[in-house]
Amino acid sequence: MNDSKLMSFNADVTTVVRATDYSDEITRERLLARDDSEHMGHAALEAMWDQRGIDIAGGVGGVGQGRHSLDLIGYTPGELHIGHCHGGTSRVLIFAGDGRAVPAGSAPSIGQRLLADTEFVEKMKEMPALWKAVVSGQVVIYWDMVFAPSGRIQDCLFSSTPVSLPPSDMAALNAAIGI
Helix, strand or coil: CCHHHHHHHHHHHHHHHHHHHHHHHHHHHHHHHHHHHHHHCCCCHHHHHHCCEEEEEEEECCCCCCCCCCCCEEEEECCCEEEEEECCCCCCCCEEEEEEEEEEECCCHHHHHHHHHHHHHHHHHHHHHHEEEEEEEEEEEEEEEEEECCCCCCCCCCEEEEEEECCCHHHHHHHHCCC
C-alpha cells in the first residue's frame, strides 16, 4: 500500500533540510565576508595611522569585538585618536544611545561609544594622566574614520576630525573612569 501523505511528508522534510543546509551555508559565507571586511578596514586604519605617525594603543578594540566596542585607539603627542573603520561593503551605521539616534562620528555618538566600551574605560583608569589631559584640553580627541572598499590602499577614504564631547558625556566618562 502506498501512503501519499507519508510520501508528501518525506518530500517536505527533504526540502526543509535542503533549505536549512543552504541557509546555514549562506550564513557562514556572510560571516566570513563580514570578518574579511573588518580585517580590511582595520588594516587600512593601521596603514593610515602609520603614515601619519599615530601609534596604536593596545588593549582596546580589534576585529570582531562587536558594535559597542571601539575599533582602535591611537596616540600622538597632544592627540588621542578614536579609530572607526569599515571595509568591503560595510557602511557607517547610526549609533543609538540613551534612546536617541545620532549619526556615527557625531560628538554624542562618540561619547556614548566611549562609555559603552569597557576596555576604553579600563585603559583610561590605567592611564589617569592621559584622561586628565583630555579633560583639561591638553590632549584633543580625534575621530578617525576610514573606509576601505577594496584591498587597495589608494581606494581608501580617511578623515580625522577633532571632537568636543558634550559636558554630560564628559561627566559620565569622568565618573566611570574615577576622576
